[in-house]
Amino acid sequence: MNFDVLAFESGLYDLRLATERATTPDEYLQAATNTLSRPWAESKQVRPVLRYYAETQTTETPLHLAGIDGALRPPSDSLFLVRLKSHLLSQNQWAEVVEGTNFEQTLRTQLRNPLALARDTAAYRQFITQVDRLIQPLEDGSSKDEFWALMLENVKAQVQTGFQRSYEPRNRQMAHNLVWLAAEAHPDRKLIVWIASSHGVRNLSSIERITADRSYEGQTSMGDVLAEKFDGGIYTLGITAHGGKYGAFYWDDQGPTTLDEPSAGSVEALLGTLSHDYSVLDFTDVPSSHWLSKPQVARPLGYEEMRADWTEVMDGLLFIRTMHPNTKVDPNSNVD
Structure with a gap:
């Protein structure tokens, strides 16, 4: 789809510094795995993406790697x-x-x-x-x-x-970093950004958390700031699943968690009646009179069921029938 910049929720300066010194595909791969945050750097499922990125560096159309976060890691x-x-x-x-x-x-x-x-x-x-x-x-x-x-x-x-003790300053700054990447570092390029959905969604405070004690009321996400900066030009895709297991190798205190059956009438339950294992529910042309433009129960944020007009929160929802957890790449294996 002609994306030529892949940005992660990782350090802007870290990735800029690491990749500017790489010259070969192996060095680019090493730079990415040494610098990206653990969910991507050490993930078996992400490694093919990083290998692809590294291999494109010797082509006429290299994929550029970028970070949008402000955190800095040693050295x-x-x-x-x-x-x-x-x-x-x-x-x-x-x-x-x-x-x-x-x-x-x-x-x-x-x-x-x-x-x-x-x-x-x-x-x-x-x-x-x-x-x-x-x-x-x-x-x-x-x-x-x-x-x-x-x-x-x-x-x-x-x-x-x-x-x-609030993510709001970080959310605002990540949005400003992305604007800078799009306008200054990579003008006239098409960027795809891989971040936690809670950062990317807009109208975060409109989401009702059904069972949690805390709410999103009054909170501003990175997506809220971006919506002010860009008049269109952004497509925010959330992800949800019907069943399977979720979790990550870096969660030291627990193993993978089995997804509960989605509630009757929820977005996941309805998508589960389709025959497809993967679907994209596009919200961009849903009229205000449509039932999808009314508050619906769904769980694209940490698999916690919430209620919202999701057409005002994201532009589309990627549905996966069976989720699989993020597992760690074997450092002793040459096969990812």
Whole structure:
């Protein structure tokens, strides 16, 4: 379908740094598996996708890999700090804003531990103020200035996420990162993004959680922010299943979970009456008078049944009759 950029819910800077040094398919594969978050990097089911990505690097139409998250993993965090400081020193901004303070040490600690400032309100406010002062002169500068402004915005969002104990700052920043990827890093390209559905959906606060104590009321998702930034041009596809098992190898405290039978009248129960093992229910042309535009029970978010007008939450729903859990690739095997 002509997608030529594959973006993951992984570190923007991590992947940028790892892939810029690769030259052969094996190096590109190694860069991806070393840098992507565990659900993809160590997954047996995802490995063929990553091999395909690596093999395209020697063709005339390579698939580009990107991250949309602001988190930094070692050793990228150390190099990030070195390069950031070098750029700010060249602009005479580092000395003016942070010289003589503990900003550098705080930043170094924060990159390793997003909760480092979670209990120190005064230190948190000072750090955010310093980050804002560093960002402001960069925003209208060169493309390199704007890149480092974006990276500092990611640092800020990570700190705010930890301090506020809320995913909203992270959701907003991932949306801004995706806008930057589409407009600046990969203009005129078609991007496909692999993220948790709870980040990608829009109108998150409209979803009613039937059995959970907590609600999504008042929460903003990455999809909500993207809906404001783009007038169309985005197709959000959720995923659900009728039966089987779900889970992941990195869930250390439990094995795969067997899916319950979907409730009578739910979207999954209705799709289960079809003969297809895989279906896509497209919401884009559903009229407001259609029954699908009324609140329906479905479970595309963590297999928890919820009620919503799903046509206002996503653009389509991929239905899988039998789900299989995410399993770890065997590091001793040459066969994926």
